[in-house]
Amino acid sequence: MKYLIGTRGSQLSISQTNWVVSELKKKNPDSDYEIKTITTKGDTDARPLFTINQKGIFEKEIDKAVAEKQVDFAVHSLKDVPSILPDDLILGCVPPREPFNDIFISKNGDTLDTIKKGALIGTSSLRRAVQVSRKRPDLQVKTIRGNVETRINKVQDGIFDGIVLAQAGINRLGVNVKHTPLPIVDFPPSPGQGALGIVCRKNDTQTISMLQKIQDNNSRIAVESERALSEFVDSGCRFPVGAFAQINDDILDLTVIAYSIDGKQALVVKKSGNKSNPYQIGKEAAEELQRKGVNDLAKDWRAKLDEWNK
Template sequence: MKYIVGARGSQLSIAQTNWVISELKKVNPDCEYEIKSITTKGDTDSRPLFTINQKGIFEKEVDRAVSQKEVDFAVHSLKDVPSELDESLIIASIPKREAVNDVFISSDGSSLENIKKGAVIGTSSLRRAVQVSRIRPDVTVKPIRGNIETRIKKASGENFDAIVLAQAGISRLGVDVDFSPLSIDIFSPSPGQGAIAIVARANDEDTISMLKKN
């Protein structure tokens, strides 16, 4: 049996999808999986994320492909999935969750607590921007876009002194970078952060059964 898997074309999304496929192959060795990369609104809109209505911007086109039977199921970051899916779809599986916390990456190894006054901190998330400003009101928070490795390179001290990212993304990509973990007690993560959601058609019992083995 061959399955077509829908995913965003981002580096992290493809890495997550490959991980899911590797796990599925362990329990479904006779199955084949092919990734179909799908561009979403969130991939083409270059505005700061917190200026956009984010509901579904990273998953709508991918889930439409599932619903229209262009792909058999889709792999998403759970935090990107709206609380209400189209009635034709279902979250069939949520594999083992990665670390849920955010991390702080700086050009000089500083932590959020001791980075210099007036430092420029980059983040794509309004939640993170607010929390950084609450903990360190004496720094400047600016929006930053790009894939994870691009954002890390920007934290060189030229345009940004530091950035805030999810630890799960760094782990899944296998990026070798020094970071300071941010405690979830003082820096609350996004709901669903670190988790993957696999979406399938609600009436596709065979695919759902296969996914639930993961």
């Protein structure tokens, strides 16, 4: 059996997909896999991510190819996949998750704590920008676009003094660069960060069965609670919300932190429960955030974003 896989053409996307192929071949030695790269809106639109008023900018075109049977399934960074998919598609598999923390990279090996006052820090994420500003209000934070390698090169070339990236990205690329892990208490990640999401057609039982052979159940359970949260509280590039779920035995602990756009306020919610109910735990966390006034935090977000992007 031969499967055609859709993915973006970035080096990280190709590396992730090649890893998935290698894992699938271990479980399905008689199957063949071919990768088809597909350009998405996020690849062609150079605006800062938070200004693009559209969800799924890095996956919509690829998932459309899945739905139209141009490819059999798609490999995504799960944080790019909307929490609600079209009716004919399903999240068929979540392989073992990489570490979900962020890291700090600087030219001279400085940490976020030790880097000089006024240093220019680059990030494409509104969440990370707010978190950096909360930790070091004396730094300048500006938007940066480009793939992982491009961003690292902008630090090495002195265009930026430092950048914040996901640990998972450099792990999957095998990039050997000096970096400092950032504590999740100050830098809770985007929901789903560090995980891969494999999307396929809901009625394609053969492909689903094949993909399930590389699924990591605890990774799936953890991200399901984080994604449930995203159904009720707008998170991602346009609203600064961090969330991470951890599993100890049968207990799932979900921590969520939502920030005001100026970083001066933070709402913290922690929910725990049996790991058999990840969706309910995520929903309860969202409901508590709403009771605490999370929607009020976003009232003046547009003006602040425009200011940040000057």
